[in-house]
Amino acid sequence: MIKKNNKTIIGVDHGYGYIKTSKTITKSGINEMIIEPPFNEDILIYGGSVYAIGQHRTEQPADKTENMDYYILTLAAIAKEMKEHNMRRVNDVIIAAGLPYSFMAKQALNFKKYLTKQKNVEFTFEGVKYSINIKGAEIYPQGFPMIALNLGKNKSTEESIVDIGSRTIDILTFINGKPIYDKCFSIDKMGTLDCVDIINKYYLSEYQERIDEEVIQNIFQNKIVSLPDDRIKFVKKVIKFYINNVCKQLDAKGIKYNVTFCGGGATVLKNYGPTIDSSCKIDDDIYGNAKGYELLAYNTIK
Incomplete structure (x- = not known):
């Protein structure tokens, strides 16, 4: 506020x-x-x-x-x-x-x-x-607030925000303060809830029962859950499969360097993703978008 x-x-x-x-x-x-x-x-x-x-x-x-x-x-x-x-x-x-x-x-x-x-x-x-x-x-x-919060230190360098949300992954890329439109896009139905669906699909096939979403969310965050070790290991394997696929899609679009990863899925990337380039960073503040929206509106209001 x-x-x-x-x-x-x-x-x-x-x-x-x-x-x-x-x-x-x-x-x-x-x-x-x-x-x-x-x-x-x-x-x-x-x-x-x-x-x-x-x-x-x-x-x-x-x-x-x-x-x-x-x-x-x-x-x-x-x-x-x-x-x-x-x-x-x-x-x-x-x-x-x-x-x-x-x-x-x-x-x-x-x-x-x-x-x-x-x-x-x-x-x-x-x-x-x-x-x-x-x-x-x-x-x-979505993701634009994180540009206001994170970018601009080296405006001559192409910089991207990747906001990994529950449903969409939103990518915004700027250079010299201007958007590069062919590198601004959303990937629909590839957010963390889609990862939850993938886990449920394979978990059901492997163990003939469903896994509670709350348990999956806790595993996303590396919290302790009441599951046998072999089942936790299986879920983590599927999470790594999902996040590696996300990174491959971003690489294919040229989103690899000078990237700030944010959104709820940033924690999943931090815990289970491949090593990111040293020019990239992860901002796992789940309140970041809401804070950024407030700052942008503050600067918008006359």
Whole structure:
């Protein structure tokens, strides 16, 4: 959250796997409930409807304006960010958000309208009433915030950002502050959730049972899990297969040197990927995009 000219900028990274602000992270999961439960944890009430937020990831369409899910998830994300700052009411909110690079031309305007369709919004999250006045929204390509945060030290050198997300991998390449368009693109359906699907496919074939997604996410992060060693070794083998394939595709596109890897998949690359060139680096701050969106909006607002 950043303040400028009496406006409050809140960055929201609308991932297919997780939705993040500069300080919070929630699974991109939403389930509408018939009645309000006796507990209020993860419960959001808006427009007379009751939703459980982030308990289980739910499949989301490529077009985030297709249903109300990402709108409700945005309200939950904003509420969590407001809670971090001990706020219950905020006026003149600017939502700073992003879309995959290849989706921008088609979806950016509709996404902006989607996020700002109601100016004065009141809702309850986890038993607390929130009131926000939405002044506007700024939409940027995913990965672009990391350029603002990481690049520019040697502008004469071609530099790339590779944002490995849950669904897409977004690549942005700049030289002398200008984009190189044939090296700016998205690879759809090759994010970390696609790796989860690959693991489940081969795990089912090998052991005739499924593996919980939460277990896979923990293995991504090299956390301890309650699986036999041989099964953990098998999952790690599939992860290495996936991340090596990602690196091969990037190499084929000439994305190999002076690269900053970011997004949720940056941790997977760090833990399981091949050795990267010394000119490259890994930024595994999962809040990086949301922080960057806020900085970009801060510089955009007059």
